[in-house]
Amino acid sequence: MPAAQTFIIALELVGTAAFAASGAQMGVRRNMDILGVLVLALTTALGGGVLRDVILGIHPPRMFENGVYAAVALAVGLALFFAVRWRVRHPRRISVAWLRAYDRTLNFLDALGLGIFTVVGVNTAISVNMGGNAMLLVFVGVCTGVGGGLLRDVLAQETPAIFIKQIYACASCAGALLYVFAHGLLPEPLLALLATALVLLVRLLSLRYDWNLPRCLPRRR
Numbered sequence: 001m002p003a004a005q006t007f008i009i010a011l012e013l014v015g016t017a018a019f020a021a022s023g024a025q026m027g028v029r030r031n032m033d034i035l036g037v038l039v040l041a042l043t044t045a046l047g048g049g050v051l052r053d054v055i056l057g058i059h060p061p062r063m064f065e066n067g068v069y070a071a072v073a074l075a076v077g078l079a080l081f082f083a084v085r086w087r088v089r090h091p092r093r094i095s096v097a098w099l100r101a102y103d104r105t106l107n108f109l110d111a112l113g114l115g116i117f118t119v120v121g122v123n124t125a126i127s128v129n130m131g132g133n134a135m136l137l138v139f140v141g142v143c144t145g146v147g148g149g150l151l152r153d154v155l156a157q158e159t160p161a162i163f164i165k166q167i168y169a170c171a172s173c174a175g176a177l178l179y180v181f182a183h184g185l186l187p188e189p190l191l192a193l194l195a196t197a198l199v200l201l202v203r204l205l206s207l208r209y210d211w212n213l214p215r216c217l218p219r220r221r
Helices: 003-029 034-056 068-089 096-127 134-155 169-182 188-209
Strands: none
Touching: 003 034, 003 068, 003 096, 003 134, 003 188, 034 068, 034 096, 034 134, 096 134, 096 169, 096 188, 134 169, 169 188
Protein backbone atom coordinates (compact mmCIF):
# COMPACT_ATOMS: atom_id res chain seq x y z
CA MET A 1 0.00 0.00 0.00
CA PRO A 2 1.46 3.43 -0.95
CA ALA A 3 2.61 5.58 1.94
CA ALA A 4 0.20 8.38 0.99
CA GLN A 5 -2.77 6.00 1.07
CA THR A 6 -1.68 4.61 4.43
CA PHE A 7 -1.48 8.15 5.78
CA ILE A 8 -5.01 8.96 4.56
CA ILE A 9 -6.38 5.79 6.20
CA ALA A 10 -4.68 6.69 9.49
CA LEU A 11 -6.11 10.20 9.22
CA GLU A 12 -9.58 8.77 8.61
CA LEU A 13 -9.35 6.58 11.72
CA VAL A 14 -8.43 9.61 13.83
CA GLY A 15 -11.38 11.51 12.35
CA THR A 16 -13.69 8.58 13.04
CA ALA A 17 -12.71 8.59 16.71
CA ALA A 18 -13.06 12.38 16.95
CA PHE A 19 -16.54 12.46 15.42
CA ALA A 20 -17.67 9.44 17.42
CA ALA A 21 -16.84 11.36 20.59
CA SER A 22 -18.85 14.32 19.32
CA GLY A 23 -21.85 12.13 18.55
CA ALA A 24 -21.68 10.27 21.85
CA GLN A 25 -21.52 13.57 23.73
CA MET A 26 -24.73 14.70 22.02
CA GLY A 27 -26.42 11.49 23.17
CA VAL A 28 -25.21 12.01 26.73
CA ARG A 29 -26.37 15.63 26.73
CA ARG A 30 -29.82 14.57 25.52
CA ASN A 31 -29.91 11.96 28.32
CA MET A 32 -30.17 9.01 25.93
CA ASP A 33 -29.57 5.44 27.03
CA ILE A 34 -26.47 3.55 25.94
CA LEU A 35 -28.07 2.46 22.64
CA GLY A 36 -28.92 6.04 21.73
CA VAL A 37 -25.40 7.20 22.58
CA LEU A 38 -23.86 4.47 20.40
CA VAL A 39 -26.22 5.17 17.49
CA LEU A 40 -25.27 8.85 17.54
CA ALA A 41 -21.58 7.96 17.79
CA LEU A 42 -21.85 5.69 14.74
CA THR A 43 -23.99 8.13 12.78
CA THR A 44 -21.70 11.08 13.39
CA ALA A 45 -18.54 9.11 12.65
CA LEU A 46 -19.76 7.26 9.55
CA GLY A 47 -22.68 9.27 8.18
CA GLY A 48 -20.58 11.72 6.18
CA GLY A 49 -18.62 8.88 4.57
CA VAL A 50 -21.81 7.06 3.57
CA LEU A 51 -23.18 10.28 2.04
CA ARG A 52 -19.90 10.77 0.16
CA ASP A 53 -19.97 7.25 -1.25
CA VAL A 54 -23.60 7.57 -2.37
CA ILE A 55 -22.77 10.80 -4.22
CA LEU A 56 -19.73 9.22 -5.87
CA GLY A 57 -21.57 5.99 -6.78
CA ILE A 58 -19.47 3.76 -4.54
CA HIS A 59 -21.64 0.76 -3.68
CA PRO A 60 -21.79 -0.58 -1.10
CA PRO A 61 -20.43 2.32 0.96
CA ARG A 62 -16.95 1.57 2.27
CA MET A 63 -18.04 1.44 5.90
CA PHE A 64 -19.78 -1.86 5.10
CA GLU A 65 -16.61 -3.34 3.59
CA ASN A 66 -14.29 -2.53 6.48
CA GLY A 67 -15.69 -2.91 9.96
CA VAL A 68 -12.73 -1.24 11.68
CA TYR A 69 -14.35 2.20 11.37
CA ALA A 70 -17.56 1.06 13.05
CA ALA A 71 -15.51 -0.72 15.73
CA VAL A 72 -13.53 2.45 16.49
CA ALA A 73 -16.72 4.52 16.69
CA LEU A 74 -18.40 2.03 19.03
CA ALA A 75 -15.33 1.79 21.25
CA VAL A 76 -15.10 5.58 21.59
CA GLY A 77 -18.85 5.84 22.22
CA LEU A 78 -18.71 3.22 24.97
CA ALA A 79 -15.66 4.81 26.57
CA LEU A 80 -17.24 8.25 26.67
CA PHE A 81 -20.58 6.89 27.96
CA PHE A 82 -18.99 5.09 30.90
CA ALA A 83 -16.56 7.93 31.63
CA VAL A 84 -19.40 10.43 31.94
CA ARG A 85 -21.51 7.92 33.87
CA TRP A 86 -18.68 7.46 36.37
CA ARG A 87 -18.26 11.23 36.70
CA VAL A 88 -21.97 11.72 37.35
CA ARG A 89 -21.88 9.09 40.09
CA HIS A 90 -18.95 10.87 41.75
CA PRO A 91 -20.08 14.53 41.66
CA ARG A 92 -17.64 15.64 44.33
CA ARG A 93 -14.80 14.87 42.00
CA ILE A 94 -16.19 17.09 39.22
CA SER A 95 -14.55 20.51 39.23
CA VAL A 96 -15.25 23.58 37.13
CA ALA A 97 -11.80 23.20 35.59
CA TRP A 98 -12.61 19.60 34.59
CA LEU A 99 -15.89 20.66 32.94
CA ARG A 100 -14.15 23.40 30.99
CA ALA A 101 -11.40 21.04 29.86
CA TYR A 102 -14.03 18.48 28.86
CA ASP A 103 -15.93 21.00 26.72
CA ARG A 104 -12.76 22.32 25.12
CA THR A 105 -11.57 18.81 24.31
CA LEU A 106 -14.86 17.90 22.64
CA ASN A 107 -14.87 21.14 20.64
CA PHE A 108 -11.33 20.43 19.52
CA LEU A 109 -12.18 16.85 18.53
CA ASP A 110 -15.23 18.00 16.59
CA ALA A 111 -13.14 20.59 14.72
CA LEU A 112 -10.43 18.02 14.07
CA GLY A 113 -12.95 15.52 12.71
CA LEU A 114 -14.41 18.20 10.46
CA GLY A 115 -11.01 18.93 8.97
CA ILE A 116 -10.01 15.31 8.53
CA PHE A 117 -13.24 14.20 6.88
CA THR A 118 -13.23 17.20 4.57
CA VAL A 119 -9.80 16.14 3.34
CA VAL A 120 -10.76 12.47 3.14
CA GLY A 121 -13.88 13.35 1.13
CA VAL A 122 -11.91 15.29 -1.48
CA ASN A 123 -9.21 12.62 -1.60
CA THR A 124 -11.78 9.87 -2.14
CA ALA A 125 -13.38 11.79 -5.01
CA ILE A 126 -9.97 12.24 -6.65
CA SER A 127 -9.19 8.54 -6.20
CA VAL A 128 -12.28 7.55 -8.22
CA ASN A 129 -11.23 9.78 -11.14
CA MET A 130 -13.37 12.81 -10.32
CA GLY A 131 -10.35 15.10 -10.11
CA GLY A 132 -11.33 17.16 -13.14
CA ASN A 133 -14.47 18.56 -11.52
CA ALA A 134 -13.41 21.09 -8.88
CA MET A 135 -16.99 21.94 -7.89
CA LEU A 136 -17.79 18.27 -7.26
CA LEU A 137 -14.61 17.81 -5.24
CA VAL A 138 -15.39 20.73 -2.94
CA PHE A 139 -19.03 19.67 -2.61
CA VAL A 140 -18.10 16.10 -1.70
CA GLY A 141 -15.47 17.31 0.76
CA VAL A 142 -17.94 19.56 2.58
CA CYS A 143 -20.67 16.90 2.58
CA THR A 144 -18.24 14.39 4.06
CA GLY A 145 -17.17 16.89 6.71
CA VAL A 146 -20.60 18.10 7.84
CA GLY A 147 -22.82 15.14 6.88
CA GLY A 148 -22.33 13.10 10.06
CA GLY A 149 -22.98 16.08 12.32
CA LEU A 150 -26.07 17.01 10.33
CA LEU A 151 -27.53 13.52 10.74
CA ARG A 152 -26.58 13.55 14.43
CA ASP A 153 -28.49 16.76 15.07
CA VAL A 154 -31.54 15.55 13.16
CA LEU A 155 -31.66 12.31 15.16
CA ALA A 156 -31.24 14.27 18.40
CA GLN A 157 -34.10 16.59 17.35
CA GLU A 158 -31.91 19.68 17.33
CA THR A 159 -31.53 22.38 14.71
CA PRO A 160 -28.42 21.35 12.74
CA ALA A 161 -25.41 23.21 14.08
CA ILE A 162 -24.24 24.16 10.58
CA PHE A 163 -27.28 26.46 10.23
CA ILE A 164 -27.14 28.33 13.52
CA LYS A 165 -23.72 28.22 15.17
CA GLN A 166 -20.24 29.58 14.56
CA ILE A 167 -18.48 29.16 11.23
CA TYR A 168 -18.70 25.43 10.46
CA ALA A 169 -19.50 24.53 6.86
CA CYS A 170 -17.47 27.55 5.73
CA ALA A 171 -14.43 26.20 7.58
CA SER A 172 -14.89 22.88 5.77
CA CYS A 173 -15.23 24.70 2.45
CA ALA A 174 -11.97 26.58 3.04
CA GLY A 175 -10.08 23.33 3.64
CA ALA A 176 -11.65 21.67 0.62
CA LEU A 177 -10.73 24.58 -1.64
CA LEU A 178 -7.13 24.51 -0.43
CA TYR A 179 -6.86 20.77 -1.03
CA VAL A 180 -8.44 20.94 -4.49
CA PHE A 181 -6.41 23.83 -5.87
CA ALA A 182 -3.09 22.85 -4.29
CA HIS A 183 -3.40 19.16 -5.25
CA GLY A 184 -0.38 18.10 -7.25
CA LEU A 185 1.67 21.09 -6.10
CA LEU A 186 2.57 19.64 -2.68
CA PRO A 187 3.19 16.11 -1.39
CA GLU A 188 -0.16 14.56 -0.53
CA PRO A 189 0.50 13.95 3.20
CA LEU A 190 1.69 17.55 3.64
CA LEU A 191 -1.29 18.93 1.72
CA ALA A 192 -3.69 16.82 3.78
CA LEU A 193 -2.17 18.15 7.01
CA LEU A 194 -2.30 21.76 5.80
CA ALA A 195 -5.93 21.51 4.69
CA THR A 196 -6.92 19.82 7.95
CA ALA A 197 -5.03 22.48 9.93
CA LEU A 198 -6.81 25.26 8.03
CA VAL A 199 -10.25 23.84 8.86
CA LEU A 200 -9.21 23.32 12.47
CA LEU A 201 -7.84 26.86 12.77
CA VAL A 202 -10.90 28.55 11.26
CA ARG A 203 -13.26 26.47 13.38
CA LEU A 204 -11.40 27.09 16.65
CA LEU A 205 -11.06 30.81 15.96
CA SER A 206 -14.80 31.01 15.29
CA LEU A 207 -15.43 29.38 18.67
CA ARG A 208 -12.93 31.61 20.45
CA TYR A 209 -14.21 34.89 19.00
CA ASP A 210 -17.84 33.84 18.40
CA TRP A 211 -17.74 34.40 14.63
CA ASN A 212 -21.06 33.88 12.90
CA LEU A 213 -22.57 34.41 9.48
CA PRO A 214 -25.03 37.33 9.06
CA ARG A 215 -28.65 36.82 10.14
CA CYS A 216 -31.90 38.60 9.36
CA LEU A 217 -32.95 38.79 13.02
CA PRO A 218 -30.84 39.47 16.13
CA ARG A 219 -29.38 36.41 17.81
CA ARG A 220 -31.13 35.12 20.90
CA ARG A 221 -29.08 35.41 24.08
